[in-house]
Amino acid sequence: MPRPRYSVGGCVRRGPARHYIKPYDIAVTAALIVIKHYLPAVVVTSDGDDEKWADGRLVCMMACGYGEEFRLD
Template identity: 50%
Template sequence: MGYTHYWIRPALLDQSVFLEVVRDFKHVLPKLEQLGVLLGDELGRGGGPVVWKDRLVFNGRSACGHEDGFQLDTNHFLPAKRTCEGALGCCYETFSFHQDTGELEKDGDRNGRFFHFCKTAYKPYDFAVIVALIIVKHHFGQEVQVRSDGGTAYWADGMRFCQRHLGYGVDFCLDDANQRTKENVKTM
């Protein structure tokens, strides 16, 4: 499955604001695990995600211990559920968001902005990816554009989760959405 999230950002983001992103993501990590969202490093190995002062890097855990067909049921309004195939684990592609992409990339667009993406195959760690991007968008606003293969309905659970645990999230809006998501989330 090619379910993917995309973001466009400048090469360098303000370090003090990035530390707020790190702080908020660290705050929700135990809550994600309680839901069954088990994160590993970039390859899905145990030990947890890489959450440093200048980066968020993680994948779903490859040895997650979920039974085949485990479904993360956080969005009761969608028939599709984030699903783990058990023995294949919850990992797919690495989510990597750095404060400074200068060492990683040399060519941006003509405005010095860089395109990134993470294909999650709608596995359980997809929920952590959307939570991370909601946090990033909250702190960096229009500096970072966020798009997704999933529309508003696929982000509503992450928006409510962030609102419950961080005090913001229901105002999140995908940059390619035609209408604000806040009204849609309140009706779900």
């Protein structure tokens, strides 16, 4: 049986992802931006476009002083 997976802009489910915006998406995108900042070898991809990451970048810029330059791999 396939394992559930998380997709930014999607939901946790088996099978094709549906594109719902979840309340935790901003926190998840911000966390991934922080991880990428400190571990540049980590590959970050998304089924959504770069625009869906704008709020996460804003949170990082306000809280950490970086994140504006983040782009998906």
